[in-house]
Amino acid sequence: MIEDYKGQIITILQQSGESVTDEDSFSFSPLGEGMGHSSLLWTVFLGQKKYAVKITDPTRRVVEMSKQRGMTDEDCVFFTQLFTDFHNRELQIYRWFQKNCNSDKTDSIDIPIVEYFGGSQCEDQQPGIIIMADLSSESAPVTRGGLSLPTIYSLIDGVAAYQTKYLTVKEKRLQIDLIPKDLLFKLVSSSVIRCIDGISGKRWLTDDWKISLTTWADPDQLRSMQYDRDDGDLLHTLCHMDLWTNNILFSQGENGLGLLAVVDWQAATVGNPLIDVVSVIGINMIPSERRAHEKTILQYYIDAIQKKSHTFKKEFPVGTVEELLPSYRRALRFAALQLVMQLGYRPAEDVVEEASDDEEGSEKLGIYSARLRAVLEDIVQQQSSTMAESIVLTPEREEIVALLRKHGEEIKDEDSFTFERLGEGRGFCSLLYKVSIGAKSFAVKITNPSGNITGTEGSVGLHQNVHNRECDLYEWVAGYLADGGEKTDVEKLARTYGGRKCEGKEGVLIMEDLSGRMTSDVDFTKGYSVDVVKGIIRCIAGYQSAYLSAEKKFPTSDKSVCHSAVVNMGIHCVGALAVKEWLPKEGDKRSALISFVKDVEKLQDEYPDFAKSLPRTLTHCDLWPNNMLFEKTKDHPDGELLAVVDWQCASVGNALLDVASAIGVCLTPENRRLHDVELVEYYVEEIEKRKDRFREKAVFDKETVTKMYRESLKWAALQLVFTAVFNPTADQPEEGQEDGPLSRRLKAIMEEI
Structure with a gap:
């Protein structure tokens, strides 16, 4: 492949002032491990000189990926565009460094960037090229046992160097939106979810931690980590955003390893400066060392920034270590996600150190598992502290x-x-x-x-x-x-x-x-009785009839925010349930659940053609057991509905949505199959009792209502997904059962759908 680009490579080098010609001998060899995520990297020899040449051919790369794992046309378009954007972003970064570092020779030697000779963009389906200095003979191998404090300081110096360089340049022109954020965050999100699935068998990785990781991997959360600012957070500056070990080259000096260069700038942006700092610390240090020296390293970073502050074009206050710590702790979530990907994509590197005393039961932790667990523990501790303050x-x-x-x-x-x-x-x-x-x-x-x-x-x-x-x-x-x-x-x-x-x-x-009247004895994990569910259905028929009888209708505000949140949360919760043997990572049930999530707006707000006669009416849209209160009375010693609460998602739409939730989520599979037709008919009867008060014609024939109930069980399935993920202790299998009670209900509904 590389020989096809000989002419372009020579032309680019000549334009950069290199004395190379067509007559020079031309040879090459692969550089680095594997073939890269989106590019191939080669050492190219031209005469007596050698260069590192990165070639990005999105079309060819996507064809290879499709052969390996099969991809839809939509996926192919997505990755082709993403790889194109990645290459062009990295090219833009190198050109920016070349322009701005060359203008300040005294400063450029501190910037940890590979010497750049030139390149070409990916455009019109043509491959892109980046030519750099080949540092392979100068770089030293790095052990996986954790970097020493002097080496970490060297990395922090490098981070501070490129961040302060950005702050000293008057005309920045980095166009941070060159890579559309939705493409990048979608890729990272899907990668993290896939890796969480891959490491879910580790006994130390609790369900709560899986849920947290899944939540942080949401594209909106990733965007927030990189771009949102709270009071006290640092202003934005240049960030690498993918500063894990394989994107760092080290040199061997008298005092050990030092930073040689930072490579692979495809995801670089202008955002939260601490993302790169937490990557350096969280990924590369053993937990005990990180915890012992965190504040010292942060102070070192502050000092490195302040040394250059007199050259900044605008004020960049960094404050004290104590002032920076809350922002640093929040940013640690990003390091946790990077460690997840390290474990997911390079499991062989998660070796157990002989001297390690880090055990969980009989399971000794590998070096990256130990780092991830420690980071998660520290984040939880910080969130608990934040909660106490809140x-x-x-x-x-x-x-x-x-x-x-x-x-x-x-x-x-x-x-x-x-x-x-x-x-x-x-x-x-x-x-x-x-x-x-x-x-x-x-x-x-x-x-x-x-x-x-x-x-x-x-x-x-x-x-x-x-x-x-x-x-x-x-x-x-x-x-x-x-x-x-x-x-x-x-x-x-x-x-x-x-x-x-x-x-x-x-x-x-x-x-x-209502706290004095409530009872907790109505246990939804065991399944509600049919009488309790009838009480819920009476309530649903009541508030829906109120809407159909009212002169003034409930105002439905913009629902796009809620729909977007449900879709994002739904996709990640389905991913989190991949640990269930009956819901494999690749399979019809999983694909169906994802399709339900993506169609949630249509499911909530629209009727299919067969149900157009049904009226749109008030729906709770989140009628799971934790949003219902129960009490015991003389007539109902086993409990009855006291109140439906938490109406934050209330809407006007599919009348059977809440009915499907009441039946599908609250009953055991056996009871649902025995009684759902009876309960749907009961709902129709309760509506008919109130029908003479309706202000508009409303047809609730049993056949249509029953068919729409079956269709709306898709929503009940999604609610069971959310319930099982966010309440994992409620889904513990009983003796003699393979699956927990919530999984059994979800599995039964999916089999019927």
Whole structure:
């Protein structure tokens, strides 16, 4: 292949001032391990000189990939474009360095970049070329046992050198959007998910950690790690963004290994500077060394940046180590994902060190497994610390009292005011409190739109959207009742006392406190009884009838944010379930689930042709067991529905969506198969009881409703996926069973679909 480009290589070198001719002898040999992700790298000898030549032929590379693993036409287009963008980005980076380093000879020797001679872009399906100095004879092999502190300092010097160089250049012109972000993040996301699947058999990798890794691998989360800034975070500068060991060349000096050059700049961008710092530290150091020297290394990085600060074209405050630590800890998630890919793609390098005392039961950990586990432990510890600090987002007496008085509640100034947390965990984007004022108590939900409660970033729009939608729902219910609506239709919705939308600050929603009436004895892992599910269906028929009877309709805001979140979360949760033997990585059931995820908007909002006669009506859209409260009464000693809560995803659309959730998620497979026709007919009967109040014609014939229920079981399947992933302890197999209760329900639905 390389000989086909001899003429182009010679022309590029001549244009760069190299004295080479067509008469010079021409030979070559492969350089480096493997063939590269998107390119081939060669040592090329021209006469007495040698060069490193990278050739990117996206079309040929995609053909090879397709032969190896089979790809759709869509995949081929995606990778062809991605490999083209990768090459052109790296070419742009080398040209930028060549221009700006050559203008400052005293500084250029500190920049860890390979000497660049020239190149050509990938365009019009033509391969691209990059010609660099061949450093293979100068580079030293690196052991996998962890880099020494002096070597880490050498790498930090290199990172600080190219980051400060960017800050000293007045005309940067790096065009950070050259690689469309959705392409890059989609690739990284799918790669990480594939690697999580590959290492899921490691006993030390808990289900909670798998879920965390899957969540961080979401394209929006990756984008947030690289580009979003919280208060106190560093300003953006040049970042390599793929600074793992194989993209670093080392030289052997008197004091050990030192940085020779950083290579493979395909993913470079202008973003969070600490991404490269955490890559250097998190991937290349053994856990005990990293933990012992983290603060020292951060101080070294701060000093390296500040040495050049007098040359910066704009202020770049780095602060102190203590001020930088929270940002560093958040960025560690990126190092965790890089370690996942290291383990997934190079499992043979995860060797167990003889001197290692790092064991998990009888399982000794390989060097990269130990590093990943330690990084995950530190992230969890930091998130717990952040959570403890976030408790300052507590109900404020003045605000709560004002909202209650506005709603007509009598609150005296001298009434005591206390509060305590309600519920398990920390909530998706909200905290729930029981607030006691005098002899009265209320449930108060506080939503933090910045996302700090969940330990994630970049979800401001989603968190704000879901809180405001829940406020809209309860406001609509209040209006329905004020207009004379039937109270029994919405009696299973908690009473509300007003609130405040998320508009630049935390949102607040005040509801009746039902904690004293709730029971936890209704266990969904064992499956609800048919009578309990009938109570849920009565509730569904009630609020749907309220919507069809109301003069004013529930306002449906932009749902694209929620749909996007469900799609992203769904794809990653399906990936996380690959550990289930009945849901293999490649198979019809997995492909079907992915297709359900991608069609979620259509499933929620539209009817197929056979069901066009059904009306669009109010749906909860997240009717899984944790969003239902139960109580025990004299007539129902085994429990009955007390309230449906958490209406953040409420919508107007497919009437059978919630019915399918109630039946498919809450019943055992055996009970569902015995009673689902009966329960669907019960739903139709409950609707018919209220039909004379509807303001528009609504046809609910049993045949169409039953058929639409079957179609909507796809949504129940997705909810079971989410439930099994986010509640892994609820899916533990009982004695004599191969699968947990949630997996059994999901498996049964998928077999029937």
